[in-house]
Amino acid sequence: MTTDDTAPHLTWTDDDEPRSGRFGDVYFSRDDGLAETRAVFLEGCGLPDAWAGRRHFTVAELGFGTGLNIAALLDLWSRTRPEGGRLHVFSIEGFPLTADEARRALGAWPELAEAALALTEAWPERTPGFHRVDLPGFHAVLDVAVGDVDWALDQWSGAADAWFLDGFSPALNPGMWSETVMDRIAARSAPGARVATFTVAGAVRRGLSERGFVVEKKPGHGRKRERLEARHVGDRRRGRCRPTGRTDRRGRADDGRRPRDSRRRHPVGLAEGRAHDHRDRGPDRARRRRLDPE
């Protein structure tokens, strides 16, 4: 169960796209949401080449939402998985959807049916804390942290090989792109970690580059002119890099290191003023998330 503090206040557009009433924004464009996910996040992180030859690969995502990015990731992994490879996915969501809502959203893409079914049948609990979803058919495990991004990143001590930064636009939702969040991303990046996001906002580019990422603008998908790719090169001024290794659901390493604060805390609701009202302003509204002002 979610509480009023964590409900996404979901509504559906005339095109049956899920929309967050809390943030006044859509999760993706139904027209080309999957293509956009593949272009921005999967290709943006150099997948599948980046996991070639790897026994373990870790993807971290800010903003689990409907699970579209993760379903597309699982689909790609199932087709290109290295021999014996295991995928660990860590995703953060402060305002979780129900499995039925995700099912409805993901139903737009029959080509993702297998991954969507696996994900929605094992849909993580929506109570605050870390929830593990085993996906044996995909040789993968998914840990969803239900809570505020800052808290969840602080609790997780894993090391991501790839990051999907998908927390609504910085203009709409600055809390997902704060300096603290950037610090934690750098601190929890494996050597050479890749970052992909739809936004090319200056603050995001600077934030990453100040923390040891080489940042590049790339041609965007669809109507979005540009997107961002970054790679961690290890010359960190502010972030710390942890070694990649086997970890449990909270990212504790084999040596049993524990997260600094193992208490469960409730997600911090976003202040009203942070979610700007971007209600329908024309036919392009469904793409607004990717067309944030920069």
Ligand SMILES: C[S@@+](CC[C@H](N)C(=O)[O-])C[C@H]1O[C@@H](n2cnc3c(N)ncnc32)[C@H](O)[C@@H]1O
């Ligand atoms: C653009 S949507 C993510 C779409 C998702 N990746 C998908 O594939 O459907 C952004 C997500 O970030 C979540 N979010 C926004 N602010 C947050 C915060 N401060 N902490 C945790 N989650 C947050 C929203 O609830 C929303 O689900």
